[in-house]
Amino acid sequence: MKIILAGHNIDRDIINEFHDLHSERNDLTPETIAAAYARISRNPAPVNELRVAARDDIEKARLSNKNIVFEMGHSSIAEHAVFNVDIIGVSRLVVEEIERSRLASYTEKSQRYVLLADDFVIPEEVRGTQLEEEFIAAVRRQNAFYHQLYEKLRPYVFEKNQELAANPGNKALLEGWAKEDARYCLPLATQTQLGMTINARNVELMIRRLASSASAEARQAGKMLYDAVYDTAPSLVRYTDPTPYDRLRPEVLFADVLRQFLIKTARSGNEKKDGKKGSKGNGEELIRLLSVAPNADDTIAAAMLAKAANLSFVECLDMFKRMKRNEKEGLFKTVFKEMKAYDSAPREFEHASLTFELVVSATCFAQLKRHRMATISAQAYNPALGITVPPAVAAIGMESALKDLCGEAAEVAEKIGKTAPAAAPYILTNAHRRRVIMTVNAREMYHMSRVRADQSAQWDIRETTAKMTHHAEEAMPLAMMLAAGKDAFNAQYEGVFGASLIKAS
Numbered sequence: 001m002k003i004i005l006a007g008h009n010i011d012r013d014i015i016n017e018f019h020d021l022h023s024e025r026n027d028l029t030p031e032t033i034a035a036a037y038a039r040i041s042r043n044p045a046p047v048n049e050l051r052v053a054a055r056d057d058i059e060k061a062r063l064s065n066k067n068i069v070f071e072m073g074h075s076s077i078a079e080h081a082v083f084n085v086d087i088i089g090v091s092r093l094v095v096e097e098i099e100r101s102r103l104a105s106y107t108e109k110s111q112r113y114v115l116l117a118d119d120f121v122i123p124e125e126v127r128g129t130q131l132e133e134e135f136i137a138a139v140r141r142q143n144a145f146y147h148q149l150y151e152k153l154r155p156y157v158f159e160k161n162q163e164l165a166a167n168p169g170n171k172a173l174l175e176g177w178a179k180e181d182a183r184y185c186l187p188l189a190t191q192t193q194l195g196m197t198i199n200a201r202n203v204e205l206m207i208r209r210l211a212s213s214a215s216a217e218a219r220q221a222g223k224m225l226y227d228a229v230y231d232t233a234p235s236l237v238r239y240t241d242p243t244p245y246d247r248l249r250p251e252v253l254f255a256d257v258l259r260q261f262l263i264k265t266a267r268s269g270n271e272k273k274d275g276k277k278g279s280k281g282n283g284e285e286l287i288r289l290l291s292v293a294p295n296a297d298d299t300i301a302a303a304m305l306a307k308a309a310n311l312s313f314v315e316c317l318d319m320f321k322r323m324k325r326n327e328k329e330g331l332f333k334t335v336f337k338e339m340k341a342y343d344s345a346p347r348e349f350e351h352a353s354l355t356f357e358l359v360v361s362a363t364c365f366a367q368l369k370r371h372r373m374a375t376i377s378a379q380a381y382n383p384a385l386g387i388t389v390p391p392a393v394a395a396i397g398m399e400s401a402l403k404d405l406c407g408e409a410a411e412v413a414e415k416i417g418k419t420a421p422a423a424a425p426y427i428l429t430n431a432h433r434r435r436v437i438m439t440v441n442a443r444e445m446y447h448m449s450r451v452r453a454d455q456s457a458q459w460d461i462r463e464t465t466a467k468m469t470h471h472a473e474e475a476m477p478l479a480m481m482l483a484a485g486k487d488a489f490n491a492q493y494e495g496v497f498g499a500s501l502i503k504a505s
Contacts, residue, residue, distance in 0.1 A: 004048050007033055009084050009197075027055040030081035031233050034200070035061035038068045038077040062235035070238060078201035078236045083229050085196045085203075090221060091121035093188040093425055096365075097218045101206045102372035104198035111190075111363075111430070112180040112458060113172075115150065118143040119191035124216035125420035131412075138187075138412045138427050145185045145405055152396050153178035180458055181390035184363060185405055188381070189426040200236035203229055212242035214422040287464060288357045289471040290437070296352035296476035300442060301331055303348035332478045333496065339482060341450065341489035349443035349479060354472055356438045360464060361388035363430040367461040368438070371448055375439040381425050383410035385433035388460060406431055442479050445472050454485030 007030070015028055036050040043050060054061040068074050087098065099106050120139050126132050157178045158165045165174060198206065203225065210222025222240075230237050293299060298320055305316035320328065335346060360368060362381060369376060387406045389399050409427050417424035440448065445468070451457065452465035462485075473480045484492040 006036075006048070006051060009082060012084075026058050029058070029232055030083075030200070031065055031235050032058070032061050034069075034077050034080040034233075034236060035064045037080050038064060038074065065235035066238070069236060075201050078204070079199040081200040081233050081236050083196075083198055083200070083203060083232070085198065085225065085228060086193070087196060087221070087225075088193045089119075089121075089191050090193070091123075091188060091217060091426060092186075092190045092192050092362075092366075092430075094121075094215060094217050094221055095192055095194060096369065097210065097213060097215065098194075098196070098206070098221065099369055100209070101198070101202055103202045104196055104206070106194050106196050106370075108194040109192045111183040111186070111192075113176050115175075115179055116146065116183070116186065116190065120187060120189040121191055121217060121426070123189070123420070123423035123426050124220075125423035126416060129419070131416055131419070134412060135416065135427060138409060139189055142185050142187050142405060142409065142429065145401070146182050149182040149185060149393065149398060149402075150178055152398065153181055153392055156392060156396050177392075180363075181392045184361070184388065184390055184393065184429065184431040185402055186430050187409065187427055188362060188429070200229075200233055204237050204240055207237070207240040208242050208246055211240065212246035216422070286359045287467040287471070289468075289475065290355045290357050292354045292472075292475040293352040296354075296442065297328070297332075297478040299352050300349055300476070300479045301328065303351045304331075304335065304346060307348065328478060332481060336482050336496070339493075341486045345443045345446040345479075347443065349446065350441040352476060352479065353439055353441045354445065354468075354475060356440070356468055356471070358436045358438055358464065358468075359385055359433050360436060361431055361433050361460060362428070363458075364388070364460040364464055365434060365436065366430075367452070367458065368436065368464070371440070371444060373441070373444040373447075377437040379435045381428045381432050381434045383407075383413065383428065383432060385435065387429070387431040388433060389431065390459070402431065405429070440468075442472070442476060445469065445480070446483055449483040450486050450489070452485075453488075455487040457485070 019025065019028060032051060032054040035054040036047060039050050039054075040047055045053075054064075065077065069077050087095075090098070095108060099108075118140070120143070122132065122135065126135050154175060157174050161170075161174060161177075164170045207222045207226045210218045210225065213219055213222070226237070226240050298317060301320045302313055302317035305311070305320060306313045309316065311319075320331070323331070358368070365378065369378075383406075387403065389402060393399055393402055406429050409429055409432070412427045413424040416427065448465050449469045449472075452461050453469055454462070457465070469480070469483050473483060481496050482489070482492055
């Protein structure tokens with residue numbers, strides 16, 4: 001057996017320095033690894049020798065990549081080429097479009113830990129128009145309110161948490177709590193930055209998706225991303241122009257269908273009396289379980305039994321159904337007996353899914369979207385859904401001021417939306433809400449519970465996840481018996497097994 005490190009990511013500046021010293025070298029590209037791995041299936045030579053051959057003839061390696069990836073359709077070969085990308089000065093809104101790609105890794109500037117300056121993006125759609133001045137004035141009011149909120153929240157947080165405040169080492173933690181609540185008034189136009197790691201297959205898809213966006217900033221981001229990666233791997237990043245299919249968005253596809261239906265219902269007297277197309281605003285149920293896999297506990301148990309036994313899934317399902325309640329519970333307890341707070345649920349838990357409808361703030365969604373093993377369909381931000389007010393903001397008597405500020409933002413967004421719909425959301429705030437449909441399997445629900453229902457999680461996502469977990473526990477009580485935040489795991493374990501985790505270990 002041999003295990004050889006074929007390569008690793010290094011800083012681009014180091015590569016440039018090397019190239020300056022050895023300008024004749026043209027093999028500093030991840031294409032060579034992709035080309036070598038593409039040949040594994042048909043060439044008996046050791047793969048490390050295939051890598052040498054690919055480096056020795058770059059043009060041949062690139063031609064091979066084009067033939068294998070694009071002519072033969074083996075697109076997974078492009079996944080062996082990986083890029084690290086700095087993305088600087090983009091709006092918080094466009095970051096959401098970038099991070100739609102699930103098969104990439106992102107680390108973003110946190111509005112929880114960094115006291116923000118007043119940097120923001122002016123969308124191209126309003127530059128040079130009569131709305132530009134009004135847009136900038138609204139953003140400046142939001143930024144000024146952010147600093148005002150922070151100055152009032154900071155002493156409140158320290159006073160409320162005197163025991164923690166007594167330790168100077170907790171200063172950054174407590175200041176972070178004040179920052180994370182102050183940010184609810186900030187606009188989605190706020191500038192941010194992130195580091196992204198992405199393979200060539202997915203960077204090509206991301207460029208095409210950004211190019212098809214209605215947002216000028218998103219399209220610019222796509223072009224700049226293309227310029228950043230293309231010269232490094234031209235054989236793997238080729239089809240980046242949006243197709244008509246890429247441009248088809250539900251709000252465009254179904255516009256006529258919805259319009260005709262609303263006309264029809266209005267004629268029959270069924271139009272919503274509030275005139276908001278069915279939106280219930282602040283009165284709407286924020287967390288709703290829409291559907292769950294039928295007999296979820298049975299499905300998960302049968303999948304685990306089938307993995308262990310030489311029996312079909314149907315036979316294992318029948319076996320589990322014939323068990324008594326205590327036997328069923330015992331089967332799951334056997335699985336969970338050695339589980340620790342950092343352990344993942346078994347992969348068989350992925351066979352059962354739950355679908356939720358969530359109405360969440362932009363702050364909450366920014367964290368929710370990080371769970372890329374879920375399927376997330378998000379509507380546009382909608383002021384009719386109301387705003388989320390941090391309890392601490394209400395406690396210091398600033399709730400009305402925040403609501404007034406968000407109301408002004410909604411009015412400006414409505415004005416912008418009449419001539420430049422893609423730019424309207426920029427002026428909305430982190431407090432504004434959107435409706436989201438999220439499908440998550442039981443295994444990912446465990447992960448979400450561990451990290452997001454934990455006491456250390458931000459309160460907005462923590463409350464959302466706690467409610468989702470409660471629904472999941474009701475839907476599949478056996479499979480979810482140890483679902484809890486890390487901080488509550490020991491107590492949950494003791495409740496299930498009648499003994500502390502320490503004693504059970």
